[in-house]
Amino acid sequence: MAGEAEVSVxxxxxQSGVSRRFSAVWRKALTVTAVGLVVFLAFYRLSDYPTTWxxxxxxxxxxKTLVRFGVYADYSSEGFRxxxxxxxxxxxxxxxxxxxxxxxxxxxxxxxxxxAVYLLxxxxxxxxxxxxxxGRQLAWVATALLIATRGTGLLEYGRQVLGEVPGLxxxxxxxxxxFQAWERSGWRxxxxxxxxxxxxxxxxxxxxLILAPTLLxxxxxxxxxxxxxxxxxFLVPGIVAAACYAFWQVYLIFFLGSGTAAENLAHFREFTAxxxxxxxxxxxxxxxxxxxxxxxYLSVVAPVLLYGASLAIPRQREGHQWGILFxxxxxxLVWYVVASVSWLRYAFPALAVASLFVARFFHDLTDGFHWxxxxxxxxxxxxxxxxxxxxxxxxxxxxxxxMIVLPLGKTAWQIVSPPFNAPAAMAAYLNANVPREAxxxxxxxxxxxxxxxxxxxPPQILLNTAVQYIWQGGTPPAQDYDFVRTERPTYVLVGExxxxxxxxxxxxxxxxxxxxxxxxxxxxxYVAGR
Numbered sequence: 001m002a003g004e005a006e007v008s009v010x011x012x013x014x015q016s017g018v019s020r021r022f023s024a025v026w027r028k029a030l031t032v033t034a035v036g037l038v039v040f041l042a043f044y045r046l047s048d049y050p051t052t053w054x055x056x057x058x059x060x061x062x063x064k065t066l067v068r069f070g071v072y073a074d075y076s077s078e079g080f081r082x083x084x085x086x087x088x089x090x091x092x093x094x095x096x097x098x099x100x101x102x103x104x105x106x107x108x109x110x111x112x113x114x115x116a117v118y119l120l121x122x123x124x125x126x127x128x129x130x131x132x133x134x135g136r137q138l139a140w141v142a143t144a145l146l147i148a149t150r151g152t153g154l155l156e157y158g159r160q161v162l163g164e165v166p167g168l169x170x171x172x173x174x175x176x177x178x179f180q181a182w183e184r185s186g187w188r189x190x191x192x193x194x195x196x197x198x199x200x201x202x203x204x205x206x207x208x209l210i211l212a213p214t215l216l217x218x219x220x221x222x223x224x225x226x227x228x229x230x231x232x233x234f235l236v237p238g239i240v241a242a243a244c245y246a247f248w249q250v251y252l253i254f255f256l257g258s259g260t261a262a263e264n265l266a267h268f269r270e271f272t273a274x275x276x277x278x279x280x281x282x283x284x285x286x287x288x289x290x291x292x293x294x295x296x297y298l299s300v301v302a303p304v305l306l307y308g309a310s311l312a313i314p315r316q317r318e319g320h321q322w323g324i325l326f327x328x329x330x331x332x333l334v335w336y337v338v339a340s341v342s343w344l345r346y347a348f349p350a351l352a353v354a355s356l357f358v359a360r361f362f363h364d365l366t367d368g369f370h371w372x373x374x375x376x377x378x379x380x381x382x383x384x385x386x387x388x389x390x391x392x393x394x395x396x397x398x399x400x401x402x403m404i405v406l407p408l409g410k411t412a413w414q415i416v417s418p419p420f421n422a423p424a425a426m427a428a429y430l431n432a433n434v435p436r437e438a439x440x441x442x443x444x445x446x447x448x449x450x451x452x453x454x455x456x457x458p459p460q461i462l463l464n465t466a467v468q469y470i471w472q473g474g475t476p477p478a479q480d481y482d483f484v485r486t487e488r489p490t491y492v493l494v495g496e497x498x499x500x501x502x503x504x505x506x507x508x509x510x511x512x513x514x515x516x517x518x519x520x521x522x523x524x525x526y527v528a529g530r
Contacts, residue, residue, distance in 0.1 A: 034140075038147060041155055041415055042119050046112040049418035050156055054497040057446025058085045059161045063098035064106055064449055072256060075448075077439055077456040082256055084460035089163040090202040090248065092170070093118075097161065108450070111161050119158030122169035123147065129176040130356055133321065137369055141400070142359035148408035151296035151344060152351040155411050163204030164348045170200035171207060171349065175325075178237060182229050182317050190232060194240025201245045208245060209335060210349055214328040215241065218320075221327075226320040278341050280472060287342035291333065296344075296351065297358050298403045305330065307364075308357040329354050341471040362400045366393045369400075422521035426493075427451045429520060434491060441484055443503050444495035444523070456489060458503065466501040476502040484512050488528055496522040 052060075061074045062085050072094070073080040086094075093114070100110040126146055130139035147154055158165040174196030181189060197215070201208040219234035291301055305326075312323030332350030340346040363369060371393045427450035434440070434453060441456050442448070448455045458481055468474030484492060484504060492514055494504050499522065513529035 038123060039120065041147075041412060042116040042158065043113075044415055045418055046116065046159060047109045047424070048421050049415050050160060051419065051421050052108060052160070052423050052446040052450070054443075054445060055088075055162060056160045057444065057449050059089050059093070059163075060097075060108075060111060060449040061445060062086055062089075062094045063101055063111070066094070066098045067101040067106060074460070077454050081460060083252075084463075086256065087205070087252065089161075089204060090199075092199055092203045093161065093163060093166050112159060115158060115161055115165065118166040118169055119154070122154075122158070122165050122172060125169060125172040125176055126352075126355075129172055129179070130359070132176065132179055133318075133356060134360060134363065138356075138359050138363050141363065141369065141404075142355045144404045144408075145297070145358055146352055146355040148404045148411070149295075149297055149351070149355070150407040150411065151290075151293070152348065152355070153345070154352065155415070157345070157348065163206075164345070167200045167204035167207045168349060168352055170196050170203060171211065174200065174237070174241075178233075179321050182233065182321075185229075185233050187232070187236065190236035191240050194237035195244055197237060198241035198244025201241065202248045206346065207349065210328060210332045211241065213331050214324065217327045217331075218324045221323060222320065226315055226323070228315070228317045228320045278471065279339060283340075283342040283471060284337055287337040287340070290342060290344050291337070291347070295407070297354070298399065300358065300361075300399075300403075301354065304354065304357050304361045305333075307361050308354075311357075311360065325353055325356060329357065341467065358403075362396055366396050369397065371397050420521065422523060423447065423450060426495075426520045426523040426525075429518065429525075434525075438491060439487075439489040440491040440493055441487075441489040441504075442493035442495065443498040443501075444493060447493060447495070456483065456487075458483070466503075469501055476505075478503050478505055478508065484508060484514075488512065490528055491517075492526040492528075494524045494526070 058074070062072065065075045065080065066072050069075075069080075071080050072091075073082050073086060074084045075081065096114045097111045100114055101107075104110050123143060123146070127139050127143045130142040134142075146152065154165065174193045177189060177196065178185075178193045185193075197211055201211055215234065215238045219231070219238065222229060222231070222234060290296070292299055297304070308322070308326050308329070312319055312326045329350040333347060336342070336347040336350070344351075371390070423444075423446050427447060430440075430447070430451050430453055436453050439454050439456060440447075443458050445457060447453075448457065458477065462477040462481060465474065465477040465480060469476050481503070483489070485508065492504055492509060494509075498504055509526055514526040515529050517525040517527050519525070
């Protein structure tokens, strides 16, 4: 009998070893598949999805000008424009793209390769932060939510030359390093944390509005409530981040502009005004409606945030760290609803970090994402009192799976089968049919990047007028712009953005004797008559 028992124990141990090896192989295969899918979604058909547009085209002017003329600026037919896209997105994006242009030539794919690397880096750092906060299962689910959610738009923004995803990378990297060594953070590590957070604010001005209040709140809450870490843990990152941001602003005002410091400061204030502080009841209603829509975590944001507030209550390290993240999310969403133009892109940092709270919400309600169909069936047959709880867990996990699979499938399909690339087609037409020296008036800066024709673009200050026209019912920018009538450029190219803000009304073109030449989807080309 003893011998049989020993054999039984050895057999059970062998089966357990096989099971562990099988689980390890399965996890490795799943990891390789997931990483491969993310890499594929980051790089496949970069030039076709999304099609390039106003914001991206404007940003691309800066590295193109830097490589062609050695000037860090935007450009138009009258010369260089120092402020505009140079303020909207920082050198952390512009300089690596310029380096790519220098090495491999100027092109959209070269620029977007840099952005795809930033995208993968942001996903990796987010996973590491989630792993630190809640373990492997939470990290997997939170990362999947970050990548998949349409309201966040990580894949869409991350494949374009925009500041959101690079800014998120620096923010997440700083927070990850910050949270790793809470009580025993050395000065060097804390300085690096501050540098990363500062680079986030330099990369995208929007992160200043979010990080400055968050860092201040983290320090004050530690003084008043948590007392979970020494004061240097908050003061050093805050001071270094502020110094990093201030250094870039000083460079913009004192060294980048062509006028005096006072003149540059006045221009800088003009270009940075606009959509940051807009207080409109109608826009507030729209902002709330957007946050509660199905594209934002299947309308689960409100209960998740209520639950997330409870995670910040424990007066210990974990509660303090979740509290910092909660303040970041809540402050961004409050500003988005109350003071922005309610474009969901302005809530991007909050919705990205909110993936952590959504994952934690479902994790805690399902006992760590655990559910057994067999257990539910047995409970149903026996009339077990645990049946309602098991059914609830199953429903929540199905909801969570739908939250990931459905939007990810839609985005993947758009990447694999993108729409017609109208900007590229219009650029090809201009290259084949329009002389490069002919002056083209347009407010479609993507064409200014895609071709080397001579373009004149409306002044950047009119963008503020356009914002007020679209979001607050102001006057159209065309009322303050007479270039078509007075200068009579050879061609006028009207695209989606100009049509949206009514920049070149048909009656103005007719009055100035412009005749229609051709159109490619939203783009319409007109030539001056005699």
